[in-house]
Amino acid sequence: MSVHEQAAAAVLSQVALAADGAVLGLALAYVAVRSFLKFTTTSSALQKIHQAPSLRVSDLRSILPSASCTDSSDQSDDGKLVVVRGIVEAKSAVDGNWKSLRPHNVLVSHESGEKCVVLQRAQKCIYNEWRGFLGWTSDLRSLFARSWKEQESTSLRMVPFVLVEDGWRQHSDYVIVNVDGSRHHLPLTTVYHQLQPVTASPYTFLQALFGHEYPVGLLDEEKILPLGKDITAVGICSSKNGIPEIKSCKDLPYFLSDMTKDQMVVELAFRKTVLLWSSIVLGATSIGILGYAVARNWNRWKVWWEQRRVQEQRNPAASDDDDTQIATEEETGEVPDGALCVICLMRRRHSAFIPCGHLVCCQRCALSVVRELAPKCPVCRQTITNSVRIYDS
Structure with a gap:
């Protein structure tokens, strides 16, 4: 297999396993439905030729x-x-x-x-x-x-x-x-x-x-x-x-x-059996994959909602004017290029992610990243749980 074919296979595998296999489950469900429709057509043809x-x-x-x-x-x-x-x-x-x-x-x-x-x-x-x-x-x-x-x-x-x-x-x-x-x-x-x-x-x-x-x-x-x-x-x-x-x-x-009539009947009967079991196996597999994907994403959403609720309870003083206060603190003075936030490229880096510890974002961008459904560090792409404000002495 050439390099281009390997790259294409890798891309297809990533697309098929996207959303915890939901795309693969939908594709298998489509093939199962097509197999069942062909099974019904073959069964009708077998009955007509047999009679x-x-x-x-x-x-x-x-x-x-x-x-x-x-x-x-x-x-x-x-x-x-x-x-x-x-x-x-x-x-x-x-x-x-x-x-x-x-x-x-x-x-x-x-x-x-x-x-x-x-x-x-x-x-x-x-x-x-x-x-x-x-x-x-x-x-x-x-x-x-x-x-x-x-x-x-x-x-x-x-x-x-x-x-x-x-x-x-x-x-x-x-x-x-x-x-x-x-x-x-x-x-x-x-x-x-x-x-x-x-x-x-x-x-x-x-x-x-x-x-x-x-x-x-x-x-x-x-x-x-x-x-x-x-x-x-x-x-x-x-x-x-x-x-x-x-x-x-x-x-x-x-x-x-x-072929003779008997040979046609035998071939259609074999094709009918293969299509029936193919539709059953593919249908059961697609249901299992889709059920796993739904349960997995539901649990992720519940964890994200629980983390957000806990953060709101820990910071009761956070209100709509927090963004104004954060902007006021971070906009004072000129910010060198090496200390700019990697997301907005406007404010100074003040928040570090937990547990990777990368100090690459301002407080406002760090809070927006943490509040995502699947928060990940913009540098190492590691899953993060929270962010902490870093103060210079």
């Missing part, structure tokens, strides 16, 4: 309205949550017309030559981690411009595709996959992954010398959703012009996945 029927492609028409019962132009918005396992195939292959022979209805990988329905190409620029002799500039950019360090460009191409059963024939049953508006992860397969080094230049040496990031490589990556891949679709299935169509459900974490 959703697992059907074959040919069984979908049995749970959807028949095409003869509705008009050909009528589109049903109501659907049912189902889990369908099928094989990826281009929609043009099941249309049964001359358009299915056109080559642009199926995508072809640029590198591997495989046929697919989804093609994603990504290029990421990799930057160096050398800090140079003036490496603190890199630390500043890493804090305020972290997104600039990794420049990535992604292009995604997609053609309409369907899910069919194993051993399907043309004009057989299929379900159209509608990915419009879906932000779920697609089960893509990586077919090309290569890191191309960037040729260095004389300007690159100056960048490295002064700690500026510079590109050292270009990562090319290509992912596809190939034809014939066996995947599971979890979503809302409805009838569109008499043909089953499945859409993603925003409340579920899955849409198209390599």
